[in-house]
Amino acid sequence: MPSSLDLPTGRLKMDLLLHRPQKEKVLIVMGPTGTGKSRLSIDLATQFPAEIINSDKMQVYQGLDIVTNKITEEEQCGVPHHLLGKLNPNTDFTASDFCRMASHVLESTRSRGQLPIIVGGSNSFIEALVDDEDFIFRSKYECCFLWVDVSMHVLYQFVSERVDRMVENGMVDEVRNIFDPKADYSKGIRKAIGVPEFDLYFRVEPFLDEENRGKLLKEAIQEVKNNTCKLAYRQWKKIRRLKNTKGWNIHRLDATEVLRTRGKAADEAWEKLVAGPSTALVAKFLLDFPMEPSAGALRDHMKQCLVA
Known part of the structure; x- marks a missing residue:
């Protein structure tokens, strides 16, 4: 039986609207290049009512889709993507630019009752957004951080x-x-x-x-x-610093076995080790469960919310 939760997006959207917390909720998917961040963001966005905000500083530009490894329209599965392939390729795009543009997209995404999923490998951009000098982001948003990790030699x-x-x-x-x-x-x-x-x-x-x-x-x-390997290692070190030094509550998901295998075995490993646990973590985050719930408990809770 698949470990991910088959949650009707209509029910979850209504639950989020009826039981909106004081702080708006944001999901942030992190990880070195090649670990499966885009895949996970799509998996989650098809389970929950969500839109995706790109935080990769190279994928924000128009062009070079192969070089920058942009997610294709087919792979997007109809999920809205923001800050992806939009900017003139000759312009500079700084962390300040990202913070300004991402903040605007966050507001508009939440106004539509959707969960913003920020995903990308530019951890300096994510850090600048989340830990801004005036503490504005943290005062408005509660974050769930997911880290897709892979052993370096395998990656x-x-x-x-x-x-x-x-x-x-x-x-x-x-x-x-x-x-x-x-x-x-x-x-x-x-x-x-x-x-x-x-x-x-x-x-x-x-x-x-x-x-x-x-x-x-x-x-x-x-x-x-x-x-590319050097970049992956720098990204990995940066996430460890955010977790261990700055104290970010980052949930690590080990996808090493996914990359070690192929075909059906890799898909099964992804479901067991990454997609399934992530779905449970996000459901718990959105529905404020005091402990990690089962799929049945989540469905019962949502039914009660709909009746209420």
Whole structure:
């Protein structure tokens, strides 16, 4: 039997509206690149009445969908996504910009009776939003933090294989289409891992024979893999700091077994280790249960709320 809860969104929406807490509730999904944050956010948004707010500083830009690993329209499953693929790729997008725009989206999402799910790997943006200097966010919102974690050696292998799939899907040509020898790699979408690594290759490509072109391309792809692994480790360290040093109440979900396996076994591991426990945690968070409830207890509680 699946461990996730099949909760009718209409009932839950009515329950949230009838029993709205003093602070509005926000769900924040964190984790290093490649761990399954987007997948989990969609799983939860199809269980609860929710909208998703992107907090990935590169995915906010238009273009380079393969390089930035944007969730596709099909993968979004009809769930509204905000701050995704919206900005001019040549503009700068700072933590202050994110806080301002995300705050506006949070207000509009809550006004529609929807749960905001903030998801992305830019933990500095999330920290700037949640722990603002004036304590405004914490005074208005109560947060549930979910951390999708994977053992580093397993994650490194996975992201390496993912880069290979990105190359197969056209990543090199996607980057070539925006190549500019005078480009500033410190601004906009060109800061994304997977762009500056190809600069030398594109500059000398026309002057090399096939063998040397292949060798240089292979080196550029390996650099993308190395930098992606370094990013994953930095993201992991940042989440540990938020949890252990700053005291954020972050719920860790170990998805290592999901990436170790394939096919049906991986889907079963995801349901057992990530999706199911997350659904229970979010239901408890939204319905203010004093202890972790069973699926039956949650349904009974919602029925009582509807009758009341």
